[in-house]
Amino acid sequence: MTSSVNIDPGASRRLVIVGGGEDRSGDMLILRRFVELAGGGDARVVVICTATTEPEELGAVYEKAFETIGVSEVAILPIASREEANAPDVVSAVERATGVYFTGGAQLRIAAILGGSQTDTVLHARFDEGLVIGGTSAGAAMMSTTMILGGSDTVPSVGHIRTGSGLGFVSGVTIDMHFAERGRLSRLLAVTGMFPHEVGLGIDEDTAVVVEGNHFEVIGSGAVTVVDAGEVTSLHTPVDDGPIAMTGVLLHVLPSGYSFDLSTRRPVITNAADDVEDTAQRD
Amino acid sequence: MTSSVNIDPGASRRLVIVGGGEDRSGDMLILRRFVELAGGGDARVVVICTATTEPEELGAVYEKAFETIGVSEVAILPIASREEANAPDVVSAVERATGVYFTGGAQLRIAAILGGSQTDTVLHARFDEGLVIGGTSAGAAMMSTTMILGGSDTVPSVGHIRTGSGLGFVSGVTIDMHFAERGRLSRLLAVTGMFPHEVGLGIDEDTAVVVEGNHFEVIGSGAVTVVDAGEVTSLHTPVDDGPIAMTGVLLHVLPSGYSFDLSTRRPVITNAADDVEDTAQRD
Numbered sequence: 119m120t121s122s123v124n125i126d127p128g129a130s131r132r133l134v135i136v137g138g139g140e141d142r143s144g145d146m147l148i149l150r151r152f153v154e155l156a157g158g159g160d161a162r163v164v165v166i167c168t169a170t171t172e173p174e175e176l177g178a179v180y181e182k183a184f185e186t187i188g189v190s191e192v193a194i195l196p197i198a199s200r201e202e203a204n205a206p207d208v209v210s211a212v213e214r215a216t217g218v219y220f221t222g223g224a225q226l227r228i229a230a231i232l233g234g235s236q237t238d239t240v241l242h243a244r245f246d247e248g249l250v251i252g253g254t255s256a257g258a259a260m261m262s263t264t265m266i267l268g269g270s271d272t273v274p275s276v277g278h279i280r281t282g283s284g285l286g287f288v289s290g291v292t293i294d295m296h297f298a299e300r301g302r303l304s305r306l307l308a309v310t311g312m313f314p315h316e317v318g319l320g321i322d323e324d325t326a327v328v329v330e331g332n333h334f335e336v337i338g339s340g341a342v343t344v345v346d347a348g349e350v351t352s353l354h355t356p357v358d359d360g361p362i363a364m365t366g367v368l369l370h371v372l373p374s375g376y377s378f379d380l381s382t383r384r385p386v387i388t389n390a391a392d393d394v395e396d397t398a399q400r401d
Numbered sequence: 402m403t404s405s406v407n408i409d410p411g412a413s414r415r416l417v418i419v420g421g422g423e424d425r426s427g428d429m430l431i432l433r434r435f436v437e438l439a440g441g442g443d444a445r446v447v448v449i450c451t452a453t454t455e456p457e458e459l460g461a462v463y464e465k466a467f468e469t470i471g472v473s474e475v476a477i478l479p480i481a482s483r484e485e486a487n488a489p490d491v492v493s494a495v496e497r498a499t500g501v502y503f504t505g506g507a508q509l510r511i512a513a514i515l516g517g518s519q520t521d522t523v524l525h526a527r528f529d530e531g532l533v534i535g536g537t538s539a540g541a542a543m544m545s546t547t548m549i550l551g552g553s554d555t556v557p558s559v560g561h562i563r564t565g566s567g568l569g570f571v572s573g574v575t576i577d578m579h580f581a582e583r584g585r586l587s588r589l590l591a592v593t594g595m596f597p598h599e600v601g602l603g604i605d606e607d608t609a610v611v612v613e614g615n616h617f618e619v620i621g622s623g624a625v626t627v628v629d630a631g632e633v634t635s636l637h638t639p640v641d642d643g644p645i646a647m648t649g650v651l652l653h654v655l656p657s658g659y660s661f662d663l664s665t666r667r668p669v670i671t672n673a674a675d676d677v678e679d680t681a682q683r684d
Contacts, residue, residue: 301584303626307654322644341644343586345652351670354656361605361624361656365668369628369652371590373637373644385648387634 130331131245133287137295137321137340138222138255142183148326148338149219152252153187155328156217162191164215168231169223169256173198176221203235212240217250220257226267228260229283238285251287258295260284264316266294269305279308288329290380292316297343299323310347311362317383318345325374332381336372344370346383413614414528416570420578420604420623421505421538425466431609431621432502435535436470438611439500445474447498451514452506452539456481459504486518495523500533503540509550511543512566521568534570541578543567547599549577552588562591571612573663575599580626582606593630594645600666601628608657615664619655627653629666 132155140148153161165180167173177194184192193211197203212218218241220228232238245251251261259265265284281292292313294306297320310318319327322340336342346368347353354363370385372378377386415438423431436444448463450456460477467475476494480486495501501524503511515521528534534544542548548567564575575596577589580603593601604610605623619625629651630636637646653668655661660669 298584298587301581301586303584303586304581304624304654307652339644341587341646361622361654363624363654363656363659365653365655365670367652367654369590369650370648371644371646371650372648373646376646387648 131287131329132248132250133261133329134250134252134326135258135261135288135293135319135321135329136252136254136326136338137258137297137323137342139296139299139323140254140326140338141324142179143186146183146187148324149183150187151326151328151337152217152219152250153184153189156250159188159190161189161216162193162214163189163217163219164193164195164211165219165221166195166197166232166237166257167221167223168197168203169225169227169260170221171223171227173221176223180219180221197231197237200231200235203232203237209236209240212237213244215244215249217252220251220253220260222255222257225256225259225265225284226282228256228285229265233283233285241285242287245287255295258321259293261287262291262293262316263289264292264313266292266305266309269308279305279312281309281312290316292318294318294320295323297322298340303343303345306343306345307347307364307367308362310345310367311350311353311364314347314350314353317380318347319343320345327378329380333377333379333386335375335377337374339374341371341373342376342378344372344378344385346370348383414570414612415531415533416544416612417533417535417609418541418544418571418576418602418604418612419535419537419609420541420580420606420621420625422579422582422606423537423609423621424607425462426469429466429470431607432466433470434609434611434620435500435502435533436467436472439533442471442473444472444499445476445497446472446500446502447476447478447494448502448504449478449480449515449540450504450506451480451486452508452510452543453504454506456504459506463502463504480514480520483514483518486515486520492519492523495520496527498527498532500535503534503536503543505538505540508539508542508548508567509565511539511568512548516566516568524568525570528570538578541604542576544570545574545576545599546572547575547596549575549588549592552591562588562595564592564595573599575601577601577603578606580605581623586626586628589626589628590630590647590650591645593628593650594633594636594647597630597633597636600663601630602626603628610661612663616660616662616669618658618660620657622657624654624656625659625661627655627661627668629653631666
């Protein structure tokens with residue numbers, strides 16, 4: 119039962135932040151990347167189902183997925199109460215893990231049940247030592263310091279937006295998920311208009327950002343839309359209802375293979391990005 | 402039967418481009434503005450229902466709306482075929498009008514039925530003389546030189562986008578409608594990525610841009626999202642499927658009262674825009 123995977127204490131902090139709807143039965147590209155970062159076949163994966171009220175069903179899906187990928191040790195933890203979040207067997211399972219994956223559901227459940235618990239403390243301590251943390255949908259939203267709790271997808275109104283404290287594994291960003299699928303530009307714009315010091319990350323379904331230190335790479339079938347309101351030259355955010363006004367928002371759409379530097383707030387342009395393919399039909 | 406409203410030959414070309422779903426029975430702010438520009442109570446309004454396959458139903462709604470506003474002369478023209486688009490009584494009704502309003506439906510019907518017809522010719526001639534042209538949804542999309550015909554709302558993929566020739570009352574823009582409601586950022590980004598010389602206008606429902614010359618003002622309950630890909634520093638548009646990559650897109654969100662200069666591609670910052678209201682709750 120001793121660890122065969124050494125977690126490098128000096129390693130960059132690593133997160134796999136998924137926009138929801140990741141493939142869990144096909145090529146499972148995103149889950150495979152998570153496992154690879156967590157030690158491959160030797161990974162010890164813990165799945166935390168706190169966000170969902172149907173932990174058994176969802177837990178079984180992830181158990182099967184990670185076993186198919188070849189993870190020998192998978193533990194499914196429902197953690198549905200603060201008592202459970204402080205239970206010694208739960209805490210020691212998280213302590214042993216090389217990768218912890220958060221399912222979808224309601225992000226407020228994650229904060230309210232885990233926030234400040236023994237599990238939360240151990241998660242942060244182990245994260246600093248190299249534990250890989252993954253999360254999808256609600257499990258993605260809670261990664262940041264300030265998280266989106268709710269708000270109409272399509273009405274760009276400050277009065278509709280609710281935010282709160284996430285678990286804070288990454289700072290300087292606000293994460294929205296199911297981004298293209300639910301048309302959430304307005305909502306992410308409203309949040310970045312309120313908090314322009316945070317870069318907005320709109321992550322499509324079956325798409326993830328793989329954070330290593332201050333840098334992230336996009337993987338998966340969709341794209342990540344980066345909304346940077348840091349250079350907004352004019353802003354009008356009504357206190358309650360009514361649409362916002364913002365001029366000079368910078369936007370980047372980054373599909374698989376593209377990277378972004380969170381410290382400079384700039385995309386990392388690689389060779390792939392220099393290609394401008396001909397969009398016209400070729401004969 | 403002679404005109405009591407003189408159309409000024411030197412007037413700026415005027416368009417009311419509506420994102421669909423404009424109020425037609427309440428305060429009718431957008432329709433009222435259209436009527437006001439077309440001469441108020443003395444306006445002679447023609448409603449062209451070519452885009453819809455249910456012209457009687459939709460025509461009756463607009464007839465009642467314009468009569469409620471106080472327009473004394475309203476003509477509903479179904480124009481469902483090229484024969485009708487060349488019929489002398491149709492052409493003379495358009496010739497007499499001070500305002501022509503296009504209903505929603507399918508924008509390709511407008512192009513295929515009206516394009517190059519006598520009605521089209523007269524519309525352009527009268528438009529140059531000051532005729533006000535309004536259009537909602539499909540009737541908005543067809544206003545530009547290049548129009549969006551279709552394409553998945555949420556998949557930012559060039560292969561899914563279909564464009565074609567609009568009737569060309571305004572150049573330099575591509576118009577998308579039901580913008581926030583249907584989450585169409587991806588689609589508008591894909592189009593502006595392909596044609597960065599065109600500014601993308603994403604118009605929300607019950608929202609309109611009122612174009613006068615090279616300038617437009619936003620009215621209505623939603624916002625207009627301006628997507629400017631002219632300074633994109635890196636672009637990758639796959640020929641067929643797969644998401645696009647774009648870095649450095651400039652975005653402006655303009656609600657009611659905000660203006661935009663189409664020649665400089667910049668928002669016009671007024672006093673209203675300088676207010677940054679406090680978003681925090683006040684005690």
